[in-house]
Amino acid sequence: MSFKIEHRVGVQAAPDVLWDLVSDLSGWETWNPLYPKAAGKLAIGSKLDVTLALPGGKPEPIQPVVVDWVPHMQLVWRLKLMGGLIRTVRYMEIEPLDEGRAAVFSHGEMFEGPAAFFMPKALRKQIKAGFIAMSEALQAEAHRRVGK
DSSP: OOEEEEEEEEESSOHHHHHHHHHOGGGGGGTOSSOSEEEOOOSTTOBOEEEEOOTTSOOEEEOOEEEEEETTTEEEEEEEEGGGTEEEEEEEEEEEEGGGTEEEEEEEEEEESTTGGGOOHHHHHHHHHHHHHHHHHHHHHHHHHHTO
């Protein structure tokens, strides 16, 4: 079984502003409540060191591997949990709007593997809440940077 959790938000800032926030991993600690610490290089096959802080949960380290990234457009990583019983693909995408003066930030995670079916609904809701918090924080920081 597989399933996806995602969220999207409109941002009144140029896509470049959003990309600056997404691609500056060390800067996530200043605005990102879902991933308060991140380090590594954006390169295909690169392992990142990230702290995942789901709302109401204890922060935990994860080490996703970058599987794709396109500057100013997307970042994609994969992660294996529980010895590979759950596999995820996490994506963050930026879609330009209004001739590049605004954008939609979409992000989500696809879950698959033998144990994915058993992921509790409460955990799924926690993940969704984390995605919403990240969207709102990115939107607020982008608006702050452009003076909105």
